[in-house]
Amino acid sequence: DIVVTQSPLSLPVTPGEPASISCRSSQSLLHSNGHNYLDWYLQKPGQSPQLLIYLGSSRASGVPDRFSGRGSGTDFTLKISRVEAEDVGVYFCMQALHTPYSFGQGTKLEIK
Amino acid sequence: EVQLVESGGGFVQPGGSLRLSCAASGFSVSDYDMHWVRQPTGKGLEWVSCIGTAGDTYYGGSVEGRFTISRDYDENSLYLQMNSLRAEDTAVYYCAREFSNNGIDYWGQGALVTVSS
Numbered sequence: 001d002i003v004v005t006q007s008p009l010s011l012p013v014t015p016g017e018p019a020s021i022s023c024r025s026s027q028s029l030l031h032s033n034g035h036n037y038l039d040w041y042l043q044k045p046g047q048s049p050q051l052l053i054y055l056g057s058s059r060a061s062g063v064p065d066r067f068s069g070r071g072s073g074t075d076f077t078l079k080i081s082r083v084e085a086e087d088v089g090v091y092f093c094m095q096a097l098h099t100p101y102s103f104g105q106g107t108k109l110e111i112k
Numbered sequence: 113e114v115q116l117v118e119s120g121g122g123f124v125q126p127g128g129s130l131r132l133s134c135a136a137s138g139f140s141v142s143d144y145d146m147h148w149v150r151q152p153t154g155k156g157l158e159w160v161s162c163i164g165t166a167g168d169t170y171y172g173g174s175v176e177g178r179f180t181i182s183r184d185y186d187e188n189s190l191y192l193q194m195n196s197l198r199a200e201d202t203a204v205y206y207c208a209r210e211f212s213n214n215g216i217d218y219w220g221q222g223a224l225v226t227v228s229s
Contacts, residue, residue: 001173039215041157048206048222049149049157054215061217092157096213099170101147101159 002027002095006104014112019080021107023093028073029056037097040069040078043106044089052091053078085111114138114218116207121223128197132223134190134207141183145210146190148181150203151222160205161192174200197227 003026013019029036036056041049051060053069056076066081080087088111093104120132132148148160161171161181169181180193190207204222211217 035213037213041216043157048219049216050219051215051217055213058214060215090156094157094159094216096210096215099162100172101162103157103159106156 004104013083021078023076116220118220118223132192152203
């Protein structure tokens with residue numbers, strides 16, 4: 001099974017400042033079709049998870065352009081260009097290349 | 113409007129069974145890969161199971177052999193039959209849909225399952 005590891009697990013950020021979360025996979029997530037099967041989700045307090053980024057770098061519908069995903073193979077990064085108060089919550093990456101799908105441990109973003 | 117509404121959660125003793133349902137609206141469950149994902153209180157997400165558009169089924173190692181995923185086209189619903197339940201199965205269970213590897217784009221509100229003596 002593929003193991004996905006996130007860092008950091010806690011991320012205090014000042015509003016307006018950038019933020020970055022790392023996600024590493026125990027196996028390459030690069031499919032032969034050229035896509036990386038790595039997604040990013042945000043779970044806001046008291047809510048269900050919501051999709052932010054799919055296939056490594058594609059923003060989901062309605063996601064602000066301050067969110068971006070990059071990386072390939074085993075190393076991926078979610079970047080927030082300027083953090084806003086509404087971005088607080090827990091961020092998860094998930095590999096979708098092979099079943100069983102697997103999530104990272106989660107990164108809790110809080111506002112300083 | 114796409115909606116997923118779970119039901120069937122509750123309290124069950126270890127070794128017991130429970131069946132979760134997920135009523136879908138705004139789309140057909142037959143057109144999407146459908147998933148169950150669970151989350152113990154205060155902890156992270158764990159992928160449980162999925163059923164593909166062709167009816168192929170997949171399970172996480174911790175539930176393989178005990179849980180069964182299925183769907184009903186007429187009811188437009190997804191199900192999770194959970195047998196031989198253990199304390200470690202206690203969690204909120206989310207029903208969710210995925211379109212062609214483009215991420216899990218809709219999630220239900222979750223159903224709480226508590227396994228305890």
